[in-house]
Amino acid sequence: MDSDLKPLSLIEDISHHWVEKMLSQKFGNPVTLHSWKYESPETPEGFMSEIVFLKVVYSGSDKEKVQLSLVVKVLPRELERRKVIALGGLDKREIAFYKFVNTQEFKDMCSKNGIKLQVPEVYYASYFNGEITIVMQDLNIDKYKSGIVKEGNNLAQTKVAVQAIAQLHAAGLAYIEKHGEAGSLADLAEEFKFTCFDEYFIRNLNTLAEMYEGTPLAKSMKSLIPYTKDILDMRKRYPLLRTVVHGDYWAGQLMYSEDGSNVMMIDWQHCNVDNPSSDILSMLFMSSHPSVLEEHLEEVIQSYWESLSRNAEKFGVSLDITYDQLRKNVDDLMLFGFMMVGISIPEFLGGGSLTPERLLGYVNFLERKSIVSKYVEMMEKERHV
Template sequence: MSGRFPVRPEEFESAFVEKVFAATPGSLRSLTHEPVGTGQVCDSYRFTCDWAEEGHPETFIAKCPSADPVSRGAAAIFHLYDMEVGWYRDIADNCSALCPKSYHADIAENEQEFVLLLEDMAPASQGDQLAGASLVQVETTLAEAAALHNFQPASGFNNLKWLDHGTGNSQFLESSLPTGYPVFRERFSSLLSPEILDLGQELVDRIGSYITHEPPELTVTHGDMRLDNILFHADGRIAALVDWQTCSLGNPANDVAYLIGTSFAVPAERRDQEQRLVRDYLSRRSNAPAFEIFWDEYRRHAFSGFLMAINASLHVEQTERGDRMFAAMAERPAQMAIDLDSLSLL
């Protein structure tokens, strides 16, 4: 347990929860928990509360550091916990993009200990990265992406230092990818085609050009806008964006290309819809760039999902489902990059 807050579900005490919800001491009669979600960087739990008084949530979601030391170490290297706590602490309440309400957010200086208490969005459910998205899931998520990218804090970005972690992470990626990609290639040789694995090597060979490219605009970005990190209502419409562990100041085209590139299980459907989806997204943006300018950025960032799959798979605990998910995350945007001739922009 951290000196200020619990970091494992069994460490949650009634007094801590009562304080978070400004409840009368002793009013929480019982507290139980169960694991939820499939995250590999942190662990999430649904807590059920039995209150002796009204006015407090019956359930909440707690996010805690991963029990796996490898995943915790990766989170510290890439500042993942700091970025998510920063989002909920500093921005979420003032941005119109849909996300769970935060009840409590805290992090230790070592960036390996943190706690988030969030609104339980049930019965909304997580998207299925392996099965792919419906069109309405992509459309409604892009509307929330536009709301996120439109956000401008009243005091500017300078006071939100955690938004700058993305720059350092990009530099780390540039230096580590040449040695990491051969490991990825061997591990996924039975899950990905030689064409896609060869494309990955060409991308690695040009990674410097990809990283150093100056975007035409900078906004707050989610950075990992894929189905596993989105909750949906039963009708397919988005309920909330979750897992803000890669939130930073960046190129908004990265979020758009990442979402579209990783979501469609059938490439033909993505090809049929993507220009319309991009135009619809831009119509919701304030001060949006011209379509032609944004389209080139979108093409360039077709690689974003592929790069995330490579990097993440090398730095989190390996699981069978995780490998299948990372293979899907790599294959779909890689095909998108081939279709859009994205290498020609690097």
């Protein structure tokens, strides 16, 4: 997807010439652009990007007019947001992901084994001189809808989500088995640094302590503050497999089909090569109803495992772990999952992606399982050895 067509700095930079050239490069043949316009979404996009819906009418060599609806995604215009994104390398990672999955070798590998990854079709993805632009299919046209449910996603929605990401994990394992973490995967294999995450997590643990003041939960939340950096590094402490992971896997990055049986995965700014358990736990703590954690955790992990095993078999990849090892790894990384929602509390609560009741449900889950106290006790022993 590299080209001499430069990415846009702002949405207002979209032009007739840019759109026509972008479509010509996508289809490999000159097209004639008859009309185009863009519309902003009803609700503003999040911290990481600005998007618009682009409606075009074009024709190719057969002169037949075709209508097309696309999504155009650029960096947010606020300089402070751009600085945070650049500091974490988030501006390049999504481009690197789409370039990786759209290499001919990777596409052939998936096609040969009957795999169609649940990611949108990309028309253009490029990074240049601190700017990015991604143009992809408009999933709304196929009646896909956002997966955010502020009260929490149910069991069926959670299982569909973990089954989808398991397919990507299996594909990543197949590529790494053949090529290692080099070639088209090299940019994603660079270590992902949680820029500002520690700062956000500490701030929000203090917020939780204030919310639960006068209860044992307040003390529990404060007890994690000295160990936030250790929680950030939990995936190194408890390794499992290394494959391509989403890195920020929650309902806000999912579009569900009308009947709820399928999802498309979007927003790959945090994509990297790491432990796949992190994606399972992100989904559970950032999106699922607490009852899914409390009552159906085994079922969710089993659903993920079945999808991972089935897709790995299609690729001819032998998994070097057992279900029991996966199950234990998820337990070991519980606080990593909690951290993922913990760093986003003000944004989630303020943006209607999370209710205080659901957040309390996650904290109560940790308390009932003694996850916080056992972890703090372990870390204190280590520091005094």
